[in-house]
Amino acid sequence: MKKSLFPRWIDFLTQKTISLIGIALCLVVGGVALKGVSLELASIPIISYVLLSLYFSSDTSPFQLEVRRIVKDKTVYEDQAFDVTVEIYNRGASKIDLCELYDIIPEGLFLKAGSNHMVFSLWPKKMKSFSYSVEPIMYGEFSLGPIRGKVGDFLDSHAEFVVLDNVTNLRVLPKISYLPKLKIRPRRTRNWPGEIVSRKKGQGLEFYGISDYSEGDPVKRINWKVSSRFEDKLQTNQFMSELGGDTVIVVDARRVSDVGRAQDSTQSNSIRAAAIISYRLLRDRNRVGLLLVGESLTKILPGFGKRQFHKIVFALSKAKTSTDWEIRSLGKYISIFFSRMVQIVFISSLADDESLAAIEDIAARGYSVLVISPSPLDAEKAMFDVAYVDIEHRLGERLAQMERENKLTRLRRFAPVIDWRLSIPLSVAMSRNSWELSKSQS
Numbered sequence: 475m476k477k478s479l480f481p482r483w484i485d486f487l488t489q490k491t492i493s494l495i496g497i498a499l500c501l502v503v504g505g506v507a508l509k510g511v512s513l514e515l516a517s518i519p520i521i522s523y524v525l526l527s528l529y530f531s532s533d534t535s536p537f538q539l540e541v542r543r544i545v546k547d548k549t550v551y552e553d554q555a556f557d558v559t560v561e562i563y564n565r566g567a568s569k570i571d572l573c574e575l576y577d578i579i580p581e582g583l584f585l586k587a588g589s590n591h592m593v594f595s596l597w598p599k600k601m602k603s604f605s606y607s608v609e610p611i612m613y614g615e616f617s618l619g620p621i622r623g624k625v626g627d628f629l630d631s632h633a634e635f636v637v638l639d640n641v642t643n644l645r646v647l648p649k650i651s652y653l654p655k656l657k658i659r660p661r662r663t664r665n666w667p668g669e670i671v672s673r674k675k676g677q678g679l680e681f682y683g684i685s686d687y688s689e690g691d692p693v694k695r696i697n698w699k700v701s702s703r704f705e706d707k708l709q710t711n712q713f714m715s716e717l718g719g720d721t722v723i724v725v726d727a728r729r730v731s732d733v734g735r736a737q738d739s740t741q742s743n744s745i746r747a748a749a750i751i752s753y754r755l756l757r758d759r760n761r762v763g764l765l766l767v768g769e770s771l772t773k774i775l776p777g778f779g780k781r782q783f784h785k786i787v788f789a790l791s792k793a794k795t796s797t798d799w800e801i802r803s804l805g806k807y808i809s810i811f812f813s814r815m816v817q818i819v820f821i822s823s824l825a826d827d828e829s830l831a832a833i834e835d836i837a838a839r840g841y842s843v844l845v846i847s848p849s850p851l852d853a854e855k856a857m858f859d860v861a862y863v864d865i866e867h868r869l870g871e872r873l874a875q876m877e878r879e880n881k882l883t884r885l886r887r888f889a890p891v892i893d894w895r896l897s898i899p900l901s902v903a904m905s906r907n908s909w910e911l912s913k914s915q916s
Contacts, residue, residue, distance in 0.1 A: 734853030
């Protein structure tokens, strides 16, 4: 059958072909208007090229492209990368002369290695692939894709733009950094082994006292020096038992408490601190729960182990700022669902008086509270790269610092407070404020 001069893909002419047709028409019209044969003759090669390219180019429509995106790990931490492979199959019966594809990378991920763009030709029943790596800027949930591109002939005379709805959902968890053994403890421990030194005799490392030897006591605990003073009795060393406890981490993720750039804001650092602390406490065989005050109130009851840690970090990775939840009622909510035996770790930038009122209310209800406050002043300063600041700016910064110090002083009457300067790691901030942690044990 004779090939049609104007196939059905005439509707998909590329910008190059349209531009050539426009130039040819301008030359023809100019030649007629100016009565210059040379202009009309100059349009002949352009028109011939366009017609021949349309005639001899292959008809790529309909085409059958199948695209598959392969991501090895769809859940990573902030300091890890996603390795992505995109495979393209030509399921049709005709060759695709030119195919150009872009795999869309969402905001929050950046290209680390390779390329998310590929230009190629593809024979029938064949496959091409390309690979690249993306690294997250911060924690959260992301969607990779869709894949956009165009399919056309080898002269790029015509092309059909395509959108392949191939979307892969990815999750980035807050990064976990080293944190030494926490010196926080609830007012009462539970009856299971842990790392909290209790006031009871038992299995531990901290010396409690000396008592008479009884049948069943370990021989290695006999204090021979003290026993030498007695004629008929052996004396053994007694140690304080090390038990576990319940801790509930409260994260203030309201919009008013979020200061700074997204990846370095007070909320981002609060989320990371909650993940680090929960990891350490669970590793020390404590039960850990979570209250996330943000778009809504997310509650995770205290639990043990790796599964509990995954529940906590998954909830933290989905945190969004909002002003919907009234934080003043948090103390009443905690008193309904948690006993006074739990240790409350409250993480907030303390940017408004509502958070202070909530902490005071929780402490007044008989709970042991430890406050960790990422500095909003440090987060705000990180947004600006200014070599010189005027006197008014310095004065405003000084007044803001004084206001924050007043808040912390007021809060320290109810609970120990760690003022976390964001320029240093959380582990360093907690070690520098070890005297505050010791107050949580009194």
